[in-house]
Structures are given as structure tokens and as C-alpha cells.
Amino acid sequence: MDVLVTPTPQLKGELQALSSKNYTTRYLLVAALAEGTSTIYYPAHSEDSDAMRRCLRDLGAVIEEDDEKITITGFGSKPRHVNELNVGNAGAVLRFLMAIASLCPEVTFVNTYPDSLGKRPHDDLITALGQMGVKIDHREGKLPITIHGGAPKGGKIQVSGNVSSQFLSALLFLTPLLPEDSEIEVLHDLKSKVVIGQTLEVLEQAGIVIEASEDLMNYKVAGNQKYKAQQYSVQGDYPGSAAVLAAAAVTRSDVKLHRLAENSKQGERAIVDVLRMMETPLTHTNGTVHVQGNGKLKAVEFDGDAATDAVLAMVAAAVFAEGTSRFYNVENLRYKECDRITDYLNELRKAGANVEERQAEIIVHGRPEGVEGGVEINAHYDHRVIMALTIVGLRAQKPIRILDAHHVAKSYPIYFDHLKALGANVEWTQSIQTSQS
Template sequence: MKAIVKPAVRLQGEINALSSKNYTTRYLLIGALAEGTSLIYYPAHSDDSDAMRRCIRDLGAIIEEDDEKITITGFGSNPSDIKELNVGNAGAVLRFLMSVAAFSPEVTFVNTYPQSLGKRPHHDLIDALEQMGVTVKHNEGKLPITILGGQPRGGKITVSGNVSSQFLSSLLFMLPLLDEDSEIEVLHDLKSKVIVGQTLEVLEMAGIVVEASDDLMSYRIKGKQKYAPQKYVVQGDYPGSAAILAAAAVTHSDVKIFRLAEQSKQGERAVVDVLKAMGVNLTHENGIVHVLGNQQLKAGEFDGDHFTDAVLAMVAAAVFAEGTSRFYNVENLRYKECDRITDFVRELVKAGADVEETQSEIIVHGMPEGVAGGVDIDAHYDHRVIMALTVVGLRSKKGLVIHDAHHVAKSYPQYFRHLLALGAEIELVED
């Protein structure tokens, strides 16, 4: 599907934030790892969360769902003996379940997105699993990956954190279920520490005790723990909402988004402060973010590692700011569904933006007058690229045509519908 995005005259209205993908996938996983029945209220519906639903069901979880909640009866540390799992294009789901699969005799994760997830590296987690006595067959660290498990052992484990925090989170979910106590030392650096904070938060909710150092670089985990079945309520999603907020910021607008908690542990909550720093007229009270956009933004410098999944949306806003913006410490964006630095910058330049890159930075020379647009854009199968380029299209002079736009459903299936409800002109056409 292609999205024909036309210049926006004005965006106005109110929407509810979609439910958090990151929290939904984590609640589904800890519900599956519990021995008993858990309830998850207001779960996200996206390709990623649906992949987790599908895979844990294949692994033996019993799932029932109505309009309000999911009821899930878990399998603990005894998943079904299944030979294959298909996570689609969901990298976090793959990585979380690679550790869970170590409880099974043999599971192969198939490669159904060779041009996206199939290109992403998983060496760091593979190395950690092998330290636990798990045999892993793989394609130079990439899919397809076969886990030959059955009897993983705890102990002292090292894992690199300089590509993704998901490898560490994967271990934190699985290690409490082992017979042995474990210690984790994170090597090199740890990207997206705020997201590790989300993992620790949900583990605590499920009654799991993890001792973490203040810098989140070392952990002590007692063995023989059990996940307690619980009731969970999924909060609103900041990463997806960031793109709507960016769209409101770069246009004439009066937009409110509900269900965005002020005290959320989502790192992308920082976009509220980023947009304020860029001069956007914005308030955040009682879970409501209210933007009054006037097309006047100013440049700034931001550490993107604090809001990884919202960096592209903020870059899109900075395209129209007065001055030069710098988003630094973002090298981990290169290891997502696409290279979110090189691939994204290439498409921005194609649209008429003045943007450059370094290995770990995106530098934006703002164009308050707007960009030309009028071109076809390659989305690189990446939902965050699609959302951010839509923002650019709304402020362009001639609009943009974004190909493969249906991949936005990976995290935000309602994205275009929400923009249309706010008054955007977007035509969705089947290729």
C-alpha cells in the first residue's frame, strides 16, 4: 500500500493514544511465564504484539480475548515442544523468545522478512545463551536461528549492550526460572537503559526479584523464582504518539492526545521536553498532551539514546526548525528494521530536507520555509520511517508518496486513520 500525503492546512481534534506496544509484549511474556492466569487490560494491537500473542500460544499459553482484555494462562518454564516459531518482523519478540526457547529441546525461528529482520544481528544474545550451555545454530548471527536447549544453566554470564538492550532484557526474563542463581555483567555499553527500566518494572510487578546496580551494568538474580499471575493495565504509547505530536508541532494545529501518563517509565516520554525545547506551545497535564502548533520551531541538541523509538519523529520536526539540530548517541538506530540513520537521511534528502549523518548522529539544517516534496519515498519496510516521513510530507509544498506504507501496522495500525481524523489529507492506495 502507498500513502499519498498532501500538505496540511490545519490539524485539529482529540485522539486517544494507542496502547503501548512495549508494555503489551512484556505483559504477554510474563503472563506466559507464570503458572496461572493473568489479565491484561487494554492491550496493543499491532504486528509486533500480535506476533507475541501468536508465538506464546504456539509455545503453550492459553489465550482468550475480548474487547477490553486478554486472559492468559501461562506455561511457566515448560513450553510446548514446538519445532518452529514465526515472529514476523518483530525483533524484540524474537530476542525475548530466543531465551525462552532454551527451555525447549529444539526450536527454529524462521526468516520471513529477509530484507528487514533477516538482516539484523543477534550475536550478543547467542553468545550469552552459549555461556549457559545452550547450543545455537545460526546464519552468521542472523535468521534462521535454531535453539537446541532443554537444560540451560545459570551462573555468571556476560552480554554486550552496545547494539541493543533487548539481549539483556531477554536474559532477565528467563534467568529467574533456572535452578541456579545467576549474575549478569553487561559489557561495553548499554543502549536504551530506559527500556531496561521497563523490563525491571514489569518483572517486579510479577513478583520477580532482580538486584540491579545503579548504572544497570550488573545484576544478581536468584534462581527457582516463579512469576505470579497478575492483573496488568497497559498505558498509552509514547513512541507512536511522538509522530502525531511532531505532525501537530510542524503545522498549524490544536491537537490533544489522551492516555499519556506524566510519570511513565517510557523513555520516549522525553519527546514532551524535546518539543518544548524546540519552542512548541505544549502542555502536559492529567495524562493529556495538548499542542497548539504555529509552524515556528527552533533547533536544539538532544541525546537520542533517551528516546530511541521517537528519534525519527523528532528529526522530522527539526527539519522545519530555525537553525541546526543535532541528535547524537543514536548509533543503535542502524540496527533496527532498517538502517534508521543512512536509509532515513537518504529519504529526507530526496524529499528536499538538508540533513547529514555521522556514525552516531543525525544533523538537521532546518528549513522553516518547508521542503519541496513531490517525490516518491521508499519506506524501507520500517514503521518508524513511515511515520516520520508522513510528518515531513504534511509540511512539504507538494506532498509525498510513501511506498510500503502498510508496514506502519507493525506498531501503529491506526496511524493514518488518526491523522485523517485530525484533518490530514492522506490517500491510501493499494499497489
Template sequence: MDIRVTPTPRLAGDIQALSSKNYTTRYLLVAALAEGTSTIYHPAHSEDSDAMRRCIKALGADVQEDDEKIVITGFGHRPVAVNELDVGNAGAVLRFLMAIAALCPDVTFVNRYPDSLGKRPHDDLIEALQAMGVEVEHHNGRLPIRIRGGNPHGGKIRVSGNVSSQYLSALLFLTPLLEQDSEIEVLHDLKSKIVVGQTLEVLEQAGIVVEASEDLMRYRVPGGQKYAAREYIVQGDYPGSAAVLAAAAVTQSDVTIHRLAERSKQGERAIVDVLRTMGVPLTHANDIVRVQGNGRLQALEFDGDAATDAVLAMVAAAVFAEGTSRFYNVENLRYKECDRITDYLAELRRAGAEVEERQSEIIVHGRPQGVAGGVTIDAHYDHRVIMALTVVGLRADAPIRIRDAHHVAKSYPIFFDHLQALGAQVEWIN
């Protein structure tokens, strides 16, 4: 379905931040890898987290859920044999489970989204798994991927972090369950180090010991460990909230979002500091962010690697800033659900924004007067692109129609419900 975004001069109201998708998927996985019963309170409900629920059930976890919590009895280090796993369009879920599938005799990950996840490469993780004694059949590093495992070995493991930190996280989930100790060395660069910090945080909560170097490029993981059954509480989600905060920043607004922890390890927490730097009036106290926007913003420069999933929302705000903004160190945006540099900027140009791309940079020449709008633009099956383009539509001169906007459900199924509650003029179109 498409969404029509009609220019909206004012937003106001209170909403509760959705629960974190990243933490939910990690908690679901470590609960499944435990040999007892774990409880996860306030889990996220999105296509990604639903994909992890579906797959851990297929691998043998018992999953019971009510409105407040999920209770999971795990399969430990012995997932059941399964022929196929369907992760939908969830890249992190795929990569985490490719590693866990190494404990299974023969699993094929199917390709249901050939124009999105089906285009994304996984070579670096495949090479690491093959070096651990796992047979992997693939199509130039892409789905469908068949894994013949059963007895992976630890030892010295190398993995590139140049494209994604998810490959490293996948190995960190797997290696504690192996008989041998493991030493993991990250080659080249490591993208999204803050997200690796989230993985390490969750592993520690699950009772797993991992010794990490200060620069997060080397790890020692003792083998023969067991995941502990625990209780987990999922914090509010900064990546999704970033788009709502950006929407409040570019309009006349009085918007409050609850459940955004001030000391969160989510890198996308940087959206608060970025908007402050851009001159947006806001407060952040007691896990509550309040934006009293006046539509006036100043340009900035920002290293986007620490806040990957908030960069598109920041760029959307910068479209209306006074001056030229630069977002650098963002090449890994090219390897997401779509090329979030080339594809996203092409749609911004159609809407009337003045933007330039480099291999690892986004340049935005702000237009405080607004953009023309009045066009139909393509979401490229990408939830982050959908949310960011919606922010731009709120300040356009004429309505913008976003194709396939239902893919926002990948991370934020009620995004448009929340915007409507704040007064935004958005409507679904068949």
C-alpha cells in the same frame, strides 16, 4: 500499499493514544511464564504484539481475548515442544523468545522478512546463550536461528549491551526460571537503559526479584523463582504518539492526545520536553497532551539514546526548525528494521530536507520555509520511518508518496486513521 501525503496546513481534534507496544509484549510474556491466569487490560494491537500472542500460544499458553482485555493461562517454566516459531518482523519478540526457547528441546525461528529483521544481528545474545549450555545454529548471527536447549544453566553470564538492550532483557526474563542463581554482567556499553528499566518494572510487577546495580551494568538474579499470575493495565504509547505530536508541532494545530502518563517510564516521553524546547506551545496535565502548534520551531541538541523510538519524529520536526539541530548518541538506530540513520536520511534528502549523518549522529539544517516534496520515497519496511516521513509530507510543497506504508501496522495500525481524523490529507494507493 503506498500512502500519498498531501500538504496539510492545519490539524485539529482529539484522539486516544494507542496502548504501549513495549509494555504489552512484556506483559504477554510474563503472563505466559506464570503458572496461573493473568489478565491484561487495554493491550496494544499491532503486528509486534500479535507476534507475541501467536508465539506464546504456540508455546502452550491459553489466550482468550475480548475488546477490553486478554486473559492468559501460562505455561510457567515448561513451554511445550514446538518445531518452529514465526515472530514476523518483531525484533524484540524474537530476542525475548530466543531466551525462552532455551527451555525447549529444538526450536527454529523462521525468516519471513529477509530484507528487514533477517538483516539484523543477534550475535551477542547467541554468545550468551551458548555460554549457558544452549546450542544455537545461525547464519552469521542472523535468521533463521535454531535453538537446541532444554536445560540452560545460570551462573556468571556476560552479554554485550553495545548494540541493543533487548539481549539483556531477554536474559532477565529467562534467568529467574533457572535452578541456579545468575550474575549478569553487561559488557561495553548499554544502549536504551530506560527500556531496561521498563523490563525491570514489569518483572517486579510479576513478582520476580532482580538486584540491579545503580548503573544497570550488573545484576544478581536468584534462581528457582516463579512468575506470579497478576492483573496488568497497559499505559498509552509514547513512541507512536511522538509522530502525531510532531505532526501537530509542524502545522497550525490544536491537537489533544489522551492517555499519555506524565510519570511514565517510557523514554520517549521526552518528545514532550523536546517540543517544548523547540518552542512548540503545548500543555501536559492529567495524562493529556495538548499541542497548539503555529509551525514555528527552534533547533536543539538532544541525546537520543534515552528516547530511541521517538528520535525519527523529532528529526522530522527539526527539518522545519530555525537553525541546525543535532541528535547524538544514536548509533543503535542503525540496527533496527532498517538503518534508521543512512536509510531515513536518504529519503529525507529526496523530499528536500538538508541533513547530514555521522556514525552516531544526525545533523539537521532546518528549513522553516518547508521542503519541495513531489517525490516517491521508500519506507524501508520500517514503521518508524513511515510515520516520520509522513510528518515531513504534511509541510512539503507538493505531495509525497511513501512506498509500502502498510508496514506502519507493526506498531500503529491506525496511524493514518488518526491523522485523517485530525484533518490530514492522506490516502491509500494500491
């Protein structure tokens, strides 16, 4: 399905932020790795978290759910032997479960999204698991991937953090369960350190003890640990909320978004600071962000590494800012569902934005008068690109059509419902082509 975004000058209303996708997937995993029953309140519902639920069931977790919570009876360190797992298009779920699947004799992760997740590399995790005695069959680091496991060994492990922090997170979930103590050294750079902070926070809540160096480049993990069955409560999601807040900033608005904790460890919380830097009128108190936008924005410079999943929304806002904005240290955007630098900027140009790219930078020459629009946009099957392009459409002079916009469900299935509730003129429409070129 496509979405037609018609220029909308004003947004008004109140929303409850979605629950965090990142925390939900991590809580689901640590609950499954515990022996006993855990409860997760306010879990996120998205294609990613649904993929984690589905795969954990396949691996032997017993999962029950109602409107408020999920209860999970875990399999501990002994997942059920399965031949095949399908993570859909969920990269984090794949990487976390590649590590856990090494506790099984042989598991193949199938490739159901060849044009998206199927193109993403996982070599760094494959290399690290190889150091632990796990044999892996793969296609140049990509899906389909078969794990020949059964008895991974701890010890000294090195993993590159250059492409993604998810490889390190995967090892941090696995190593406490192994008989041996482990020392993990991160090579090169570590992208998205803030997200590693979330992983460590969840592991600590689950009763796991890990010694991390101050720079997060070295870890000592005692073996023979057990995950504890616990109660967890999922906080509001900043990455998805970033798009709603940016939409409020580029329009005349009076929008309140609730359930966004001021002290959250989500790096994307920086969307609030960036919009303030852009001189958007807003307040953030008692978990509520209140934006009273006037559509007038100033350019910013921002280090995007700590807030990876909010950068595209920030860029969309900067399209309408006065002056030139620069978002730097964002190379890892290239290794997501699509190349979120080249692919995204190509689509922004179609809509009339004046943008440039470097290997690790996005430069936006703002157009406060707005952009022309009146085009079809290829969203490259990427939920973050879909949300960000919608922001641009709200301030375009003519409607834009976002092809295959249903892929927003990967993280925010009711994104367009939420925008409609605020008064945005967005409507689903039948796809006019069967595939993107």
C-alpha cells in the same frame, strides 16, 4: 499499499493514544511465564504484539481476548515443545523468545522477512546463551536460528549491550526460572537503559526479584523463582504518539492526545520536552498533551539514546526548525528494521531536507520555509520511518508518496486513520511497484 501524503496546513481534534507496544509484549510474556491466569487490560494491537500472542500460543499459553482485555493461562517454566516459531518482523519478540525457547529441546525461528529482520544481527544474545550451555545454529548471527536447549544453566553470564538492550532483557526474563542463581554482567556500553527500566518494572510487577546495580551494568538473579499470575493495565504509547505530536508541532494545530502519563518510564516521553525546547506551544496535565502548534520551531540538541523510538519524529520536526539541530548518541538506530540513520536521511534528502549523518549523529539544517516534496519515498519496510516521513509530507510544498506504507502496522496499524481524524490529507493508494529497490 502506498500512502499519498498531501500538504496539510492545519490539524485539529482529540485522540486516545494507542496502548504501549513495549509494555504489552512484556506483560504478555510474563503472563505466559506464570502458572495460573493473568489479565491484561488495554493491550496494544499491532503486528509486534500479535506476533508475541501467536508464538506464546504455540508454546502452550491459553489466550482469550475481548475488546478490553486479554486473559492468559501461562505455561510457567515448561513451554510446549514446538519445532518452529514465526515472529514475523518483530525483533524484540524474537530476542525475548530465543531465551525462553532454550527451555525447549529444539526450536527453529524462521526467516519470513529476509529484507528486514532477516538482516539484523543477534550475535550478542547467541554468545550469552552459549555461556549457559545452549547450542545455537545460525547464519552469521542472523535468521534462521535454531535453539538446541532443554537445560540452560545459570551462573556467571556476560552480554554485550552495545547493539541492543533487548539481549539483556531476554536474559532477565529467563534466568529467574533456572535452578541456579545467576550474575549478569553487561559488557561495553548499554544502549536504551530506559527500556531496561521498563523490563525491570514489569518483572517486579510479576513478582520477580532482581538486584540491579545503579548503572544497570550488573545484576544478581536468584534461581527457582516463579512468575505470579497478576492483573496488568497497559499505559499509552509514547513512541507512536511522538509522531502524532510532531505532526501537530509542524502545522497550525489544536490537538489533544489522551492517556499519556506524565510519570511514565517510557524514554520516548522526552518528545514532550523536546517539542517544548523547540518552543512548540503545549501543555501536559492529567495524562493529556495539548499541542497548539503554529508551525514555528527552534533548533535543538538532544541525546537520543534514552528516547530511541521517538528520534525519527523529532528529526522530522527539526527539518522545519530555525537553525541547526543535532541528535547524538543514536548509533543503535542503525541496527533496527533498517539503518534508521543512512536510509532515513537518504529519503529525507529526496523530499528536500538538508541533513547530514555521522556514525552516531543526525544533523538537521532546518528549512522553516518548508521542503519541496513531489517525490516517491522508500520507507525500507520500517514503521518508524513511515510515520516520520509522513510528518515531513504534511509540510512539503507538493505531495509525497510513501511506498509500502502498510508496514506501519508493525506498531501503529491505525496511524493514518488517526491522522485523517485530525484533518490530515493522507490516502491509501495501490502500490505502483511490487518491491522496493
